[in-house]
Amino acid sequence: MKYSFLVLLSVFVSLACCAQPAKSGISIIPEPVSVHPLPGKFTLTQATVIGSDAAGMANASWLAAKLATATGFKLAVKPGAAGKSSIQLLIKKQANAEQYHLSVNPTGVVITAGGEAGLFYGLQTLLQLLPAEIESNKKVVGIQWTMPAVEIEDYPRFAWRGLMFDVSRHFFGMKDVREFIDEMARYKYNLLHLHLTVDEGWRIEIKSYPKLTSVGAWNVKKTGTFGTFTPPADDEPRDYGGFFTQDDIRELVAYAKSRYINILPEIDVPGHSMAAVAAYPELSCTPGTYRVNSGEKFMEWPPSGHFYGLVDNTLCPANEQVYTFLDKVMGEIAALFPFEYIHMGGDETARNFWEKSDQIKALMQKENLKDLNEVQSYFVKRVEKIVESKGKKLIGWDEILEGGLAPNAAVMSWRGVKGGIEASKMGHEVVMSPTTFAYLDYMQGDAALEPPVYATLRLKTAYSFDPLPPGVEAKYVKGGQANLWTEQVYNMRHLQYMVWPRAFAIAEAVWSPAANKNWNNFAAKVEQHFNRYNAAGIKYAPSMYEPLIKISRDTNGGLLVNFENEIDGLDVYYSFDNSFPDNFYPRYENKPVTVPKDAAAMKVVTYRNGKPLGRLITITMADMQKRAK
Numbered sequence: 001m002k003y004s005f006l007v008l009l010s011v012f013v014s015l016a017c018c019a020q021p022a023k024s025g026i027s028i029i030p031e032p033v034s035v036h037p038l039p040g041k042f043t044l045t046q047a048t049v050i051g052s053d054a055a056g057m058a059n060a061s062w063l064a065a066k067l068a069t070a071t072g073f074k075l076a077v078k079p080g081a082a083g084k085s086s087i088q089l090l091i092k093k094q095a096n097a098e099q100y101h102l103s104v105n106p107t108g109v110v111i112t113a114g115g116e117a118g119l120f121y122g123l124q125t126l127l128q129l130l131p132a133e134i135e136s137n138k139k140v141v142g143i144q145w146t147m148p149a150v151e152i153e154d155y156p157r158f159a160w161r162g163l164m165f166d167v168s169r170h171f172f173g174m175k176d177v178r179e180f181i182d183e184m185a186r187y188k189y190n191l192l193h194l195h196l197t198v199d200e201g202w203r204i205e206i207k208s209y210p211k212l213t214s215v216g217a218w219n220v221k222k223t224g225t226f227g228t229f230t231p232p233a234d235d236e237p238r239d240y241g242g243f244f245t246q247d248d249i250r251e252l253v254a255y256a257k258s259r260y261i262n263i264l265p266e267i268d269v270p271g272h273s274m275a276a277v278a279a280y281p282e283l284s285c286t287p288g289t290y291r292v293n294s295g296e297k298f299m300e301w302p303p304s305g306h307f308y309g310l311v312d313n314t315l316c317p318a319n320e321q322v323y324t325f326l327d328k329v330m331g332e333i334a335a336l337f338p339f340e341y342i343h344m345g346g347d348e349t350a351r352n353f354w355e356k357s358d359q360i361k362a363l364m365q366k367e368n369l370k371d372l373n374e375v376q377s378y379f380v381k382r383v384e385k386i387v388e389s390k391g392k393k394l395i396g397w398d399e400i401l402e403g404g405l406a407p408n409a410a411v412m413s414w415r416g417v418k419g420g421i422e423a424s425k426m427g428h429e430v431v432m433s434p435t436t437f438a439y440l441d442y443m444q445g446d447a448a449l450e451p452p453v454y455a456t457l458r459l460k461t462a463y464s465f466d467p468l469p470p471g472v473e474a475k476y477v478k479g480g481q482a483n484l485w486t487e488q489v490y491n492m493r494h495l496q497y498m499v500w501p502r503a504f505a506i507a508e509a510v511w512s513p514a515a516n517k518n519w520n521n522f523a524a525k526v527e528q529h530f531n532r533y534n535a536a537g538i539k540y541a542p543s544m545y546e547p548l549i550k551i552s553r554d555t556n557g558g559l560l561v562n563f564e565n566e567i568d569g570l571d572v573y574y575s576f577d578n579s580f581p582d583n584f585y586p587r588y589e590n591k592p593v594t595v596p597k598d599a600a601a602m603k604v605v606t607y608r609n610g611k612p613l614g615r616l617i618t619i620t621m622a623d624m625q626k627r628a629k
């Protein structure tokens, strides 16, 4: 009772504070193909019956369980026609199993889908028609569970709608991955890319190579800014980390499947392999003792872009044991994951140790490889043969193009879209996942507020992602995905903050017709979905309420500031005297603000209709000077 009151109160407060309902009162993310609002509404009650044909019964039970949590209703689920005041689920098999038609009228709801997946997506849309409190994890009283009458026709733009979850930089376990899958399912994602191996940990049991997890899954717990940690001493306990057993993986695959999500496993080789060589140093070209990285610096990234390793974190392409190893690993991976692709990584391989290796020189001579790109390509082609021998297809990051792409490989384009365009021109399949639009580890608001990361991706930029850029032939583009790397992500709450709402934006990029996308509508819908996340207890970033801050210099070298808002209707207030601005302070009037010469710091806050929205941003003068350079 107390909880229900609190939920109601928080929803009331957040509505009063932020919400700007989309015009029809219907706020579906991702935007459907067509939405036709009708007069009237349907009200869900204790007496509502869910009826389904046989193929839809799993979905019907899922819906009943989902609705029960917040409403407390124990709705009857019946095979066949359910009669009046019902939710009827029907499958009419069609080529596109993901399409559905949702019809809500005052006497009931009918979802007709091309297959089970389409039915499930219809249910996600249905839930988004109900009040935000439907997402509560506890019973909420005093709510009228109504949905507006509407006809919705819907199907996805792309077959590959992915999110990548790096469970390796920091280990995230079963409960976290299940939660992530549930959050993906709400927004009609169908592909979970698990980044399972990296320098900081090997996260999947491989029975043929047990040290991958007994050694490779553990490092030293460090707290602070990843990448800058002090190197661990030899006697510091290596007890931070973890891994998925093969039983765990089978359970996750089944869990994801029940939500129509495939899992793409990534075994990242030949670079990013410190955890593997810590377990089996004989897989390296450089003899030595290796340790799983704990977040201390081990690569250099000079501005020239020619990065290099301070430690050799690669598998050796000139060593036959490496291919025996990969044959076993890929064999076990192929047996665990039913998805048709295995991701071999292939990114950011520091090759400076290869340059010095006699083994590599001998390989180059024997195989007539003229440079290290060709050595890498030799490796990728051998991995492709291994993966194909297990009945799977190979996909890798766009570095696998360097030195010549393997004959059948698909490319995941991350360094912009150019790798994807190049691969498509050669007739290869492509998934677009460019840093410029789809990197969820990047900062999303002002750097003064965010945990430090080297780049920024604002919500509005993420929303402008189009997986089909000019120059690419549509038939080769399987779709798109966003990637969450977890160097600076230590727990689920921060993970959610990084993913949402940018993954709302990516969901529209991969699901909705390009012509249906509209930033202002989307931004209004995002506010509605914030209410849903408030009810669900899921964290999100409020950065869209905060301005982009542009600092420049006047002709005398003094500082000028301009503010740009991503969404309409915001007023920006500021101070330079250390005090806390509110809506009685100077307001930005769309012309440059001169920063007083002796200003202490700049503080900025946004309001809408007299209510504070964004977080307080404080930028020191030293930082202002740096930004103006």
Ligand code: ACM
Residues within 6 Å of the ligand: 347, 348, 397, 414
């Ligand atoms: C990547 O971001 N290194 C694929």
